[in-house]
Amino acid sequence: MSVRRVVPNVRSEAVPESREFYGLLGFEEVMNHGWIMTLASPSHPAAQVSFMTEDATAPVAPDMSVEVDDVDAAYAAMRESGAEIVHPLRDEEWGVRRFFVRDPNGQVVNVLGHR
Template identity: 45%
Template structure:
């Protein structure tokens, strides 16, 4: 299992103002906009995949609260089973979302809700 990326998620109500702030101040580019979540990025790997990313969101999708982090992995089933076996609190079950990801939320030992996800092929 490998972690493919980690994205910080900032919750707020005025995504347009926040988007302009990060675009104009830091030169970040919008790489995804679903209305309720906007992801901005800078830089890219050899695979042309953004390295530094930040998401601004009014909700976590599917009516959930905005998680603190989103962590993309290459083997979601393995991570889900490891979280269950370790007894970590799953706050949102393993779900295939209509926007092309499969994910679950887990609470870390510091109390933060973390979105663990994988893009569907």
């Protein structure tokens, strides 16, 4: 299994203002579902930050997202380790397969793969 990208998820009630602010640093909007917006660097597309008001299908908003090439293997590894699964593995309507797990620091990590 390999990591494709890591994205901090910032809880925000100022999403449009965040787009403007980070735009001054060169970020551009690459995704916006209304409840989550992702900005990326045009020159380094894996350099991203997301701003979210809530999570559309999960009970909590994650602190970061980690995209992996095999989300099922990641889920099996986390379950086998005894890590706390906060949101079970599921296919989302926007084209990702994901689960949430709590890290040793109490942070909620959204582990995902694109279908």
